[in-house]
Amino acid sequence: MIARLSGILIDKTPPQVVIDCHGVGYECEVPMSTFYNLPATGEKVVLLTQFIVREDAQLLYGFGSEQERATFRQLLKVNGIGAKSALSILSGLSVDDLAQAVALQEPGLLTKVPGVGKKTAERLLLELKDKFSIEGLTTAGGAAHAKSASSDVLNALLALGYNERETLAAVKQLPADVSVTDGIKLALKALSKT
Structure with a gap:
């Protein structure tokens, strides 16, 4: 198994990159989050990888962080989700945004990703429910309340026309025991400053 590539980046054409490792060029596909953080061609790069062997192909996927690779592996375990999906x-959502969507059980955030329909989004939420933890979203005593309030605040902000990234960032900053009304006020205040 190929677990890591370290070498010179010789080509990058989304979503594929080619890394020269001591004279051998490895082609791998990367999510756009990794792609945007790559150095210029001709510079040294290190990617964590996932090697997948199928009947008709041997594919290599590269990631800029262990968190991305672990999330990719977790997604592959979901029924009906292949490597391309x-x-x-991971190209459409950051790992934190995906974890937030799962924690809040928000299929609408996942359906924004090309190729993910309502049923697939619901399956992802169901199968990933216990796989992610969001810091600051839940506490031991009030997990259900915090999840419910955060979800309601998120839905209210989306209904007001704020985009998903701004909304998720604002909801992450809310105290765990906040009420829906206070949460909306605090989130709107935070959004007005950006």
């Missing part, structure tokens, strides 16, 4: 999800 998992890569598309």
